[in-house]
Amino acid sequence: MLLKLIKDPLVHFLFIAAVFFLLFGLINNNETLNSEALNSEIRAFEAKSTEPRIYISAERIEAIKANYVQRWQREPLPEELDKAIAHYGLNQMYLREARNMGLDIGDQIIDRRLLQKMNYMLDDMAAVREPDEQQLKQLYQQQQDQLKTPARFSLTQRFISTERSDKELAKLLTKQSARIAQGLAPEAERSTLPEQFILATAAQLVQQFGPGFSQRLSALPLQSWSLPLDSALGKHFVFITEYRPESQLSFEQARPELVKIWRKQNEIELKQSFDQKLLTQYTLVLAE
Secondary structure, X not given: OHHHHHHOHHHHHHHHHHHHHHHHHHHOOHHHOOOHHHHHHHHHHHHOOOOOOOOOOHHHHHHHHHHHHHHHOOOOOHHHXXXXXXXXXXXXXXXXXXXXXXXXXXXXXXHHHHHHHHHHHHHHHHHHOOOOHHHHHHHHHHOHHHOEEOOEEEEEEEEEXXXXXXXXXXXXXXXXXHHHHOOOOOOOOOOOOOOEEEEEEHHHHHHHHOOOHHHHHOOOOOOOEOOOEEOOOOEXXXXXXXXXXXXXXXXXXXXXXXXXXXXXXXXXXXXXXXXXXXXXXXXXXXXX
């Protein structure tokens, strides 16, 4: 029972969440220094007086000073630091008055920002976890079809524009085919396309010729000119000098990609676990 509980992803999530919130005040940047301990200290101090007070801790003053140095690349003068502290205090007064008036309730911008922070927090918690060797090997077996080196082609192409009448196009293609039969290279028309490609992947060829072109190349013989092939741009006589078919990556070769895939899956699982946790805690009530 205990072993099953330890392996439960939701238990992992709750443990990581606890650690995350414990460290949140330490790892958060200066501009968002609002740890629970500091907030408790502020509330305790402000509760001692019936007068409205804004408590500015030593840690906050250091953060204000650090922000000044980061912005102006020098230490602030005493009067400059006093002014910056006063500016921070005045901002806190504005924020407190706004909350007292309920201006934060139903504000879409504030709601969106809070949602972003929650998602950032979940991302940070997911990033804490690392896959073990067994998880990566299992994932390697599951992702075989995705973990391959792409096919590559080294080729020369001669472009023929199709922006002419069918009769003229047929005549031009026949002329180039006759040159090939005589052992000559076909003549190319001017275009912005490169004539030579060295070990280009199918994805790179798609960028140049459009979809469908690269799929026809693997069936062509090496070291000979092809019949004209269609592309999104026109027609092409192709001479392939080298073809490297796709091949399966070894486990070590695939490791960086496996880690990336695992982290993405872990991020999704963590988010789903958190969603389910919230759905068990809250009840949606629909207006009649």
